[in-house]
Amino acid sequence: MPPATLDPSAADLPFLLRQRALEVLCMTDARAKALAARALFTALVRNGDEVADAGAEVVPDAHATLPGRPARPELVPPQKVERRRSLRTDAGRAAMIHALCHIEFNAINLALDAAWRFAGMPPQFYRDWLRVADEEALHFTLLADHLATLGAGYGDFPAHNSLWEMCDKTASDVLARMALVPRTLEARGLDASPPVRAKLAEAGDDAAAAIIDIILRDEVGHVAIGNYWYRWLCAQRGLEPVATYAALAAQYRAPKLRGPFNLDARRAAGFDEDELAWLEASAG
Numbered sequence: 132m133p134p135a136t137l138d139p140s141a142a143d144l145p146f147l148l149r150q151r152a153l154e155v156l157c158m159t160d161a162r163a164k165a166l167a168a169r170a171l172f173t174a175l176v177r178n179g180d181e182v183a184d185a186g187a188e189v190v191p192d193a194h195a196t197l198p199g200r201p202a203r204p205e206l207v208p209p210q211k212v213e214r215r216r217s218l219r220t221d222a223g224r225a226a227m228i229h230a231l232c233h234i235e236f237n238a239i240n241l242a243l244d245a246a247w248r249f250a251g252m253p254p255q256f257y258r259d260w261l262r263v264a265d266e267e268a269l270h271f272t273l274l275a276d277h278l279a280t281l282g283a284g285y286g287d288f289p290a291h292n293s294l295w296e297m298c299d300k301t302a303s304d305v306l307a308r309m310a311l312v313p314r315t316l317e318a319r320g321l322d323a324s325p326p327v328r329a330k331l332a333e334a335g336d337d338a339a340a341a342i343i344d345i346i347l348r349d350e351v352g353h354v355a356i357g358n359y360w361y362r363w364l365c366a367q368r369g370l371e372p373v374a375t376y377a378a379l380a381a382q383y384r385a386p387k388l389r390g391p392f393n394l395d396a397r398r399a400a401g402f403d404e405d406e407l408a409w410l411e412a413s414a415g
Contacts, residue, residue, distance in 0.1 A: 148175065148182045148257055149189045152264075153247040157191065159199040161236055161285055162275065165268035168239050172265035175258060186251045198240035198295065203286030204233060212291050218334040225281040226288055227331070228339060232274040233290040234320070235346070238267040238353075241298050241312055249305040252360075259356045266349045273342045280338075293386075300383055306364045310379045313357020319388060320350050321396040351400045358401035373405050377413075390414050 155171055158164040191197060212230075216223035242264035246257050275285050294316055301308040328343040365372045379385070392414075394407060402410075 147184060148261075149184045149187070149247040149250070152243045152257075152261065153189055153191060155264075156197060156240060156243040156247060157195045157199040159201055161201050161271070164199065164236075164239060165271050168243065168261075168264040168268040172261045175261055182254050182257050185254065185257065188250065189247055198244065200236075200240075201286055204229075204288060204290040206292045207289045209291040209293055212289055218330055218336070221281045224331070224334060224336055224339065225278060225283040227327070228274055228278045228281065229283060229285065229288040230290065231327075231343075231346075232271060232278055232285050234294065235267050235271040235274055236285070237292075237294040238317065239264050239271060241294060241317075242267055242353075244298055244302075245305075245308060245312075248302060249308070252305070256360060259360070263353050263356060266353070270342070270346050270349065273345065277339055277342060297383070297385070306361070306368065306370075306375075307379050307383060309357050309361040309364060310376050311383055311385050313354055314361055314376070315380070315385050315388070317350065317357065318354045318397065318400065318402075321347070321354060321400065322388075322391065322393045324350070325393060347396070351396055354397075354400035373409050376406070377409065388414055 151171060155164060155167045158167060216226055218224050218227060242260045246260040246264065249256070278284060294312075297311055297316055298308070301311055324343055324347040328340050328347070331343065332340040361376075362372055364370075365375055388410065390411065392407070392410060397407060397410075
C-alpha cells in the first residue's frame with residue numbers, strides 16, 4: 132500500500148475507516164505517518180462516525196509489512212539498548228528523548244492496529260482508537276521536534292520492539308489486546324512519566340518537561356479507553372475482570388510490573404480498587 136494512494140481527507144473516509152487505518156499503519160515514513168494519523172481522525176470527526184467496514188474483513192496487501200516503519204532506528208533486544216547518559220548533557224537528553232519518541236511512534240502503530248484489526252466492534256471503538264492515534268502522533272511530533280533542537284533525529288539511537296511484540300502476540304483476541312497493551316504496557320507510562328519529567332526539569336530542560344505533561348495528561352485518557360473496552364468485552368463474554376486479567380497476563384507472558392505505581396493517575400484512568408490491590412500484591 133504505497134503512501135501515494137492514501138487520501139485521509141477523502142469524502143468516503145468513514146465508509147472505509149478500517150481500511151484507511153491499515154493504510155496509515157503500513158506507511159514507513161515516521162513523520163508522514165504521524166501527519167496521516169492526525170488527518171485520519173480530523174476527517175472522521177468532520178464526516179461522522181459511520182463505519183461501513185466495521186464488520187468486514189480487512190486484509191493487508193500481500194507485500195505490506197506490519198507495522199510500516201523507517202529503516203532506522205536499529206531494533207535490538209531491550210538489554211542491548213544503550214544505558215542512559217547524564218541528562219545534564221545534550222547527548223544524554225537526546226538519548227532519553229529519542230527513547231520516548233520511539234515509544235510514541237510505536238503507540239501510533241498500536242492504536243492504528245486496534246482500529247483496523249478487530250472487526251464487529253461498536254463505532255465508538257474505532258473512533259476511540261483513531262483519537263488515540265491522533266494524540267500519539269502529536270506526542271511523537273512534539274518529541275521529534277525537540278530532539279532536533281538537541282542535534283539529533285528519530286532513528287539516531289538503537290531502540291527495542293517490546294511494545295509491538297505484545298501487539299503481535301494479541302492479534303487474534305481483542306480482549307487480550309485491551310488487557311495487555313493499553314492496560315499493561317501503556318499504563319506503565321503513567322508510573323514512569325512523573326520521575327522522567329522531574330529528571331528533565333532538574334536538568335534544566337523545561338521544554339521537554341512540558342511535553343511530558345502533555346503526554347501524561349493524554350495517556351490517562353488512553354488507558355481509560357483500554358479499561359472501558361476491556362470491561363465491555365468482559366461483560367459481553369461473562370467474565371470477571373480481575374481474574375481474567377491475571378489469566379491473560381500469565382497466558383501471554385506479560386512482563387511483571389514493578390512499583391512504585393502512580394495510583395492517582397491509574398484511578399483517573401479507570402482502574403478500580405480491586406485491580407490496584409491485585410497489581411500491588413503481584414508486583415515484582
